Amino acid sequence: MEHPRIIRRTKRTTRLTRLAAPTVSAVLSVAVLATGCTGSTVQGRPGASGVRDPYFPRAGNGGYQVEHYDLNLAYDPADGRLHGTAVITARAEQGLSSFNLDFSGLKVEGVEVQGAGARHNRSGTELTVRPAKDLKKGEVFRTEIDYSGRPKPVVDPDGSEEGWIATADGAVGVGEPVGSMGWFPGNHHPSDKATYDIKLTVPKGYEAVSNGALRSRTDVADGRTEFAWHSAEPMASYLATAAIGKFDVTTGRTPSGIPLYNAVTPAESAKSAPALERLPEIVEWGSAKFGPYPFDTVGTIVLPGGTLGYALETQTKPVYPGAPDENLILHELAHQWFGNSVSPKSWKDMWLNEGFATYAEWLWAEEHDGPTAQRRFEAIVDGDATVDQAADSEWDAFPPAAPPGPEHISGDPVYVRGAMVLHRIRQEVGDEKFFALLRGWATDHRHGNASTADFTAYAQRHTGHDLKKVWDVWLYGKDRPKAP
Ligand code: TRP
Ligand code: ZN
Numbered sequence: 189m190e191h192p193r194i195i196r197r198t199k200r201t202t203r204l205t206r207l208a209a210p211t212v213s214a215v216l217s218v219a220v221l222a223t224g225c226t227g228s229t230v231q232g233r234p235g236a237s238g239v240r241d242p243y244f245p246r247a248g249n250g251g252y253q254v255e256h257y258d259l260n261l262a263y264d265p266a267d268g269r270l271h272g273t274a275v276i277t278a279r280a281e282q283g284l285s286s287f288n289l290d291f292s293g294l295k296v297e298g299v300e301v302q303g304a305g306a307r308h309n310r311s312g313t314e315l316t317v318r319p320a321k322d323l324k325k326g327e328v329f330r331t332e333i334d335y336s337g338r339p340k341p342v343v344d345p346d347g348s349e350e351g352w353i354a355t356a357d358g359a360v361g362v363g364e365p366v367g368s369m370g371w372f373p374g375n376h377h378p379s380d381k382a383t384y385d386i387k388l389t390v391p392k393g394y395e396a397v398s399n400g401a402l403r404s405r406t407d408v409a410d411g412r413t414e415f416a417w418h419s420a421e422p423m424a425s426y427l428a429t430a431a432i433g434k435f436d437v438t439t440g441r442t443p444s445g446i447p448l449y450n451a452v453t454p455a456e457s458a459k460s461a462p463a464l465e466r467l468p469e470i471v472e473w474g475s476a477k478f479g480p481y482p483f484d485t486v487g488t489i490v491l492p493g494g495t496l497g498y499a500l501e502t503q504t505k506p507v508y509p510g511a512p513d514e515n516l517i518l519h520e521l522a523h524q525w526f527g528n529s530v531s532p533k534s535w536k537d538m539w540l541n542e543g544f545a546t547y548a549e550w551l552w553a554e555e556h557d558g559p560t561a562q563r564r565f566e567a568i569v570d571g572d573a574t575v576d577q578a579a580d581s582e583w584d585a586f587p588p589a590a591p592p593g594p595e596h597i598s599g600d601p602v603y604v605r606g607a608m609v610l611h612r613i614r615q616e617v618g619d620e621k622f623f624a625l626l627r628g629w630a631t632d633h634r635h636g637n638a639s640t641a642d643f644t645a646y647a648q649r650h651t652g653h654d655l656k657k658v659w660d661v662w663l664y665g666k667d668r669p670k671a672p
Contacts, residue, residue, distance in 0.1 A: 190380045195207060207239050222479070232283030232322035233362070243535040243594040246368050246514040247378025248500045251289040252278040255328065256382055257425075259372050261387040262412070263396075263432055265358045271336040274372050280327045286318040291373035292351070294337040295427045301331050313369055317510050318344035333373045342370040347594035348497050356492040357453075358394060358433030360507060362500050363568050365597065379637055381422035390431055394437040397451045398621065399428060399503045403486050413555055419503065421483050424531045429502035431489045441484065442468040444475065449505065450594070451486035456490045458560050459511035464488060466514050470521050470552075477551065477623070478522075478630045482529035501545070503528050503633040515549055522548030525630045535641040538597045539588035539663075540643060543606015544626075550607060569671045578604040589640045605662065608669075612658045615672065625650050 235251025237245075258275040272294075280287075292313045301307045301319035315333075331462050339352035350367020353360050361371040388396035392411050394515050400419035408414045412668065433450035442448055447467065452460050467488065475481045484502045493510030500507050501523030505575045507517065526544035550561040559567070565574035568583060583604035590596045590599050614622040628650050638646075644659050660671045 192589060200540045204374075205611075212275065217295035217542045217586075227322075232285040232324070234316075235282070235284050237288045237316075237463045237499040239379060241377060241534045241536075243591075243597060244366055244377075247292065248380060248504045249375050251282050251284050251287050252323075252329075252375070253380050254278045254375050254382040256384070257372070257428075258385045260387045260389070261371070261430060263359060264391060265354075265432060266391070267393065268338045268354060268359075268411040269336065270332070270339050270352065270371065271302045272372060274333045274335075274374070274375065276331045276333070276364070277375065278375070279327060279332065280323040280325055280329060283325050283510050284319070284323040285427050285455070286316055288321075288332070289315045289317065289331075290369040290372040290376040291315040291333075291335075292342055293340050294370075296337060297374075298332040299331065302329055306331075313366075315373055320339065331554050335373070336643070338373055338615040342367040345593070346598065347595075349605055353495065355433055358390075358431070360489075360491055360495065361428065361430040362502065362507060363428055364500055365426055365594075368428055372425075372428075374434040376425045378424035378426060378535075379532060379533055381424050381635070381637070383421070384417075384419040384428060386417045386428070386430060387414060387418070388432065390432050393434070395437060395451060396431055397429075397435065397437075397449070397489055398482075398503065399423060399505060399660070401447065413506075421529075422469075424501045424528070427501065427503040427509055427528055429489065429500070429505065431491065432506060433492070435489075440468075442471045442481075444472060444481075446471060446481060446483075447485045449485065450490075451488065451505075453492045453510075456493060461509075463512050463514040463517050466662065467517055467521070469512075470518050473552065473555075474521055474525060474548070477548075477626065478525040478580050479627050479634075482524060482634055486521075486524075486564040488512075499529055501541075515552075516656075519545045519549055528569060529635055531631055531637045533637045533642070535594070535597050536589070536591070537638070537640050538591070539602045539606035539609070540638065542598065543588060543609060546603045546607035552621050561614070565608060568608065569669075583608070586663075587664050587666060589663045594651075605669075609658065609662045612662050612672070613647060613651070613655060614657060616655060617653050621651045621653075 194223035203268050237246035238246045241247050256277040260273040262271045290313055299306045299317050305321045306317050306319045340351050341349040342351035350362050351370025386398040390396045392413050396415040398417035400417050403416040403418050406414045436454050438450045440448045457592055473480055485504045487505040489505050489507040491509050496509040501520040508518035522545040554560045564576045568579045571579050575578040581600040583600045586592050586601050586604040588601045
C-alpha cells in the first residue's frame with residue numbers, strides 16, 4: 189500500500205548543527221527580599237525564588253506548594269487590556285517571612301495575604317510578597333493579587349512566543365514553558381500542579397474558553413458575559429489556557445461518555461471538520477492503549493490561522509493555530525496522558541512528553557494505514573525521508589535526555605530520538621511487555637510528576653530487562669546511534 193508522506197510538526201524555530209559540550213546555566217537563585225528575621229524562634233525565612241530547574245532556574249518558587257488557583261480575568265479585545273485577580277491557595281512547606289511568585293509584565297495593583305495587605309516588590313519576573321505576619325510551616329494560606337495592563341508575549345529562549353497573545357478576533361493565553369507568568373502570577377514550574385477555576389469576562393458576543401468544564405455562562409453588567417471554567421484534576425501551570433474570540437462551539441460526548449467541547453474559529457471550521465470527527469475515536473484509542481483518559485472533559489480550541497507557531501497540549505483542550513489534521517490532534521491528545529497527567533519533574537525531562545507523544549503517532553499510524561513503527565525507525569536511521577520526514581531532521585544532534593540548553597528543549601532529538609528510545613525498548617522486550625510498560629507508566633504516575641531517571645528505573649523493573657545499553661546509546665549517548 190502507498191503510504192502518505194507523514195509530516196510531523198515540532199515547535200522548534202532554531203536550527204542547530206552538532207553541538208559540543210552542554211552550556212546549561214547553573215544559576216541558582218536566591219530570594220530577593222532580606223529575611224527581616226530578628227532572631228526570635230518562630231520567624232519564617234524567605235522562600236527560594238526558583239526550584240533549581242536546570243534549564244529555567246528562576247521558574248517556580250520554593251517554600252510552598254499551590255493547591256488551587258482561582259483566576260478572574262476580564263479582557264476586552266477592543267483595547268487589549270486585561271484585568272486580573274488571582275486568588276492562590278497554597279500550603280507553606282517551611283516558615284515563610286516572604287515568598288515569590290513568577291509574574292511578567294502587567295501592573296500589580298495590590299497584594300493581600302490572608303486578607304491583610306502585604307508588601308511586595310518586583311525584580312525581573314519575580315514578584316516577592318512579604319505577608320504582614322510570617323506564615324507557619326504547614327499553614328494553608330490565601331494570596332490575592334490584583335493586576336492589570338496590556339499583556340505582552342513572553343519570548344522563549346528559542347525565539348517563539350508564549351504568554352498572552354492577541355489573535356485576529358481576541359486573544360489566547362498559553363504557557364509552555366514559562367509563558368503563563370505573562371498572564372497570571374503563580375508558581376510556574378511543572379513540579380507544582382494544582383486545580384483551577386478560571387473565570388473569563390468578555391464583551392457580549394465573544395466566546396471565552398479554558399481548561400476543564402464550563403460551570404456557568406452568565407450575562408453580567410456592562411454588556412459582558414462571564415464564563416466560569418473548572419479544572420478538577422491537577423494541572424501544571426504551563427498547560428493552562430484561556431482563549432477569547434468568535435468561536436463556533438459544538439458539544440457532545442465521546443462513546444465512553446466524556447463531555448466534549450470544541451471551539452473552532454469559523455474560518456477554520458470546514459478544514460477542521462474531518463480531523464475533529466475522529467477526536468472521540470482517538471480518545472477511546474488512547475484509553476485502550478494507555479489507560480483511562482485522565483481528565484473529566486476533552487475538547488479543542490482552533491484559533492485563527494497563524495496565531496501561534498505551534499500547537500499546544502493545553503489540558504483537556506489543546507490549542508491549534510488553524511485547522512489541525514488527525515495526526516496533530518492525536519499528538520496533542522497523547523500529551524493528555526504523557527505530559528499532562530504524568531508531568532515532567534523538570535524541563536530536562538521534555539522527551540517524556542514529546543518522545544511519547546511522537547511514539548503515539550507511530551502507534552496510531554501502524555494501526556491505521558501508516559508504516560509500522562519498525563519501518564519508520566529503520567527509515568529514520570537510514571535517512572529515508574519518503575517514509576518519515578523526520579529522517580531529514582536533526583534527530584541525532586544531541587541526546588534526548590540532555591538538550592544542550594533551554595533553547596533546545598523542543599528540538600528534533602527530543603521528539604524523534606525520544607520516540608526511537610521507546611521503539612528500542614519495544615525491540616528489546618517485545619510487544620506484550622512494551623505495551624504493559626506504557627500503560628503501567630501512565631497509570632502509576634497518573635496526575636503526578638516523573639523524571640527520566642524515574643522512567644529508566646521503572647522500565648527495567650516493569651519489564652525485567654536490563655536496558656542499560658538503550659539508555660547509554662539512545663537516551664544519553666552523544667554520538668549518532670546505529671541501528672541495533
Ligand atoms: N508541546 C508542543 C507540542 O509538541 C510544542 C511546544 C510548544 C513546546 N511550546 C513548547 C515544546 C515549549 C517544548 C517547550 O505539541
Ligand atoms: Zn508535543
